[in-house]
Amino acid sequence: MSGLAPRHIQNFSEAQEVTHHWGYADRMVPCTNDAGSCEYLDVVYSAHDLGMMYSGIFWLTIGGIFLVWALGRRLFPAREPVDDLLAQLSPLQKKQASASLESQHRPPPKSTLARAWTTLRTAVRSHLLPTAPLRPLFGTTTRLQLVILGFLVAYLTLWSFLGMKYAKWVTPVKGLADTFNTRTTLGPWADRVGVLAYALTPLSILLVSRENLLSMLTGVPYTSFMFLHRWTGYIILVQSVLHTLGWILVETWLYQPQPKVWNTWVAQLYAIWGFVALGLLLLLWVLTWGAVTRLTGYEFFRKAHYVLAMVYIGALIGHWEKLQCFLVPGIVLWALDRLMRLVRTGMLHSGYSMETGTWGFRAVQAEAKMWKDAELGDVVRLDFAHVQKPWNIGQHFFLCFAESSIWQSHPFTPLSLPVADGTGKVRHSYIFRAKGGETKKVADLLAKKLAESTAVTTPLILQGAYGENVVEGLTQDCSVLAVAGGTGITYVLPILLRLVREKPAPGRKIELVWAVKRTQDLQWVEPEMEELRRLGTAHDLRVRTFVTAETAAVGSEQVKVTGEKGKTESEDESDSAREASVGSGGDDHRPDVTAVVDGFVSGVAHGSTRVFGSGPPGMVVDLRAAVARCNAAGRVWKGEERFDVRLVCDDRLE
Structure with missing residues (x-):
């Protein structure tokens, strides 16, 4: 206390009482200094006491x-947009009404309250979704x-x-x-x-x-x-x-x-x-x-x-x-x-091994493939199956490459659909570009192994899953546009794989736009793309790829999967593809995100629109601006729900 006495100009020898102040030095009363000093001390202590109270109010x-947010999520969970009148019908009447609406390719009408809420969200999105100004600062x-x-x-x-x-x-x-x-x-x-x-x-x-x-x-x-x-x-x-x-x-x-x-x-x-x-x-x-x-x-x-x-x-x-x-x-x-974090990792990797017949902690062995690219960085694909509970689509894992360093881990989004097989295993597939740092070290280690053998594995330690379920609340009347750049395809692929494995929804529109640097990049996810083409015929799925860094490329390759012909068609730079690409060569062969989003939304027949995006920051910025412009509160209020456009991005890029 003596160390604080000079600062607080208090006379401890003449004090008759000590008053305690939370978070501050005790005060000696009565004050025996001059009137100005005593008044100053009154201000010091009252200001501090109020500051502690304001800090409490801040945290409250x-x-x-x-707390209100959490209670609201549980008391009023997200529901399908069902009209209040339908909610009052008997189960048989609901079934008949839903069948009638489905045959007309139209979703149930919304109540006035639900329509007002959707309109408000659309208005907020149109103003607050774009990237903030002063980008160098924020x-x-x-x-x-x-x-x-x-x-x-x-x-x-x-x-x-x-x-x-x-x-x-x-x-x-x-x-x-x-x-x-x-x-x-x-x-x-x-x-x-x-x-x-x-x-x-x-x-x-x-x-x-x-x-x-x-x-x-x-x-x-x-x-x-x-x-x-x-x-x-x-x-x-x-x-x-x-x-x-x-x-x-x-x-x-x-x-x-x-x-x-x-x-x-x-x-x-x-x-x-x-x-x-x-x-x-x-x-x-x-x-x-x-x-x-x-x-x-x-x-x-x-x-x-x-x-x-x-x-x-x-x-x-x-x-x-x-x-x-x-x-x-x-x-x-x-x-x-x-x-x-340690508990999560232990739960993922500890247990009984059927192969060795022992209990313990063990890393998973991932099969590795590699695409060499001296200019942009090699691309590595890892595949393995692991016994665990399936994660939610859109979540990511932190991967520790045990052969390189157990002290580092990096976030990666699985491109595989989280579905457990008969043995309880869930397949993981990851893609990453090794530009430098830890991923470069891993790629170099795998390159040495691949030079000696065609089948290469590497031990991984997982931590996760983290993130949100990006398909929560995705209704069957909601059309889906996926826009990806490079390895960002891993974020949107599971969404599309889930959609094509579901029962087709009449009138739903689904489209993928993927920009890559090299033609060989299309090989990264060839099995998954083949599944999209095979199952997408029943969903009228449209897939468009753009090769941006090869002068030999025409500009874009468009693959349209149609349910009418029941087969896959490939087209070179069709009229619609030309509208979505600019320039005449090199890096200019990339999708015009604004044209892509505008064209997709204008073609939606009914229901709302969901846009999923992942890629370079510049692409995400353009995507936000394009989606914000498409959100039109006035038109949503009038029943044109396609202008209720929600964007879900891989925000790990922020």
Whole structure:
């Protein structure tokens, strides 16, 4: 307490009572200093107490939002768009009504309330789905994420300034004639900002956890919280800098005599830990720079981020241990996330082996194929079957390549349909391009093996599955457009495979548009594409591929699967394909995403439209803009549901 006494200008020898303040130093009452100093202390303690209360309100607000969200998902789950009158019919009447509507190739009419809700969602999507402005600053995130960030910043700004008396007090320095301290609300305000920075720390950890509590409550994949995690860290950095600058100004300029006051203050242990924490936070920020990440490698950034973050939290406790009520939960969340990851991996890989007759932990052996590409990077395909519960379409796994490094894992989306066979095994198939880093090391190891043998396997350790079920709520009257670039085909293929294995839905439109660099790239998923062509005849499935980096290519190859002829037709640059490609050679032979989406939506006969996309960030940005333009709330209200266009993207690209 004595170390804090000079700072808080309190007379401990004359105190009659001690009042406790959560998260701050105790206060001695009554105040026996001069009137200005006593009034200043009143502002200091009241501002802090209100700051702690505002931090509680902040967390109650966050908890309330996610609690209401979670309850809403369970009390009002997503349902098929059924008219209220149909819900009141007997089972036989419902069957007859549904059969009549199906024969007319029309979905059931929506109630007024359901139509209003759909119209509202369409209007929001049309404005908030496109990529946010200032892309160099915000990346390829959506306007919706930016709006959420704006609300968070405004909310925190409000709590940073609310409830404080803004004034200046000139007070004498004991023992020094004609020497005065200038006390202002800068000190209490700097403390308030510091408290809010502490309060945000567990939120930052909660947003980045792979075993994400928020995802469990809302169904939103953890990857969707990455943008807010990054910007919450930036907010904490700004708050920490303002807190530090505020007290540096106080201790070097407003308090007298100098430099004695500064030298005494900066030598205190809590001040030293404060500077250490700020230095670690600045280092964390520097490591997020794109140039630094490219120089050091993503894996170094990830591991360094973990270590520095934990050391930073320790420094915060050293700086002001009375606020560890905000920091201990963050450490617990981080530890639970790591523990649950180990549990997931153990559950996937531990059990009884029929081959060896033993129990234990074992990696899976994946069969490998490779397509050499010296310019763009070799492409590797891995296939294996594993006993487990099928995952949801759209989810991804983290794969650890045991032959290369057990300390690294990378996220990959299975291109296979998650269906268990008679023995309980589910087939996994993955494709990745080895551009550098760990994937390049793996590709080089496999290349050496393939040079010696035609059948090559590599051990894998899986962790997952993570992400959302992208086909949840996909009704039979919903038309589906899949747009993929390169290895992004792995994200959309399982969706199409599921659709073609289902009973055909009258009037549903299904189309795949896939852009690749080389003609040989079409071989990556040849078995799956063959299945689409074989089963797609009953679904009027249309498949269009574009080769973008070979000057010999005409521009695009179009394969249309039609139910009328019952066979596959191949066409070279038909009129419709020409409309969807631009330029005359090389990289210009790529699909015009806007034309693709517009053409698809205009051809939908009835029902809503779902667009699935995965590929380079530029393609995803264009796809968002195209889908947003197609969402027309007024036309949806009038019953033209094809303009209710929802986009589902592989947001791991963000």
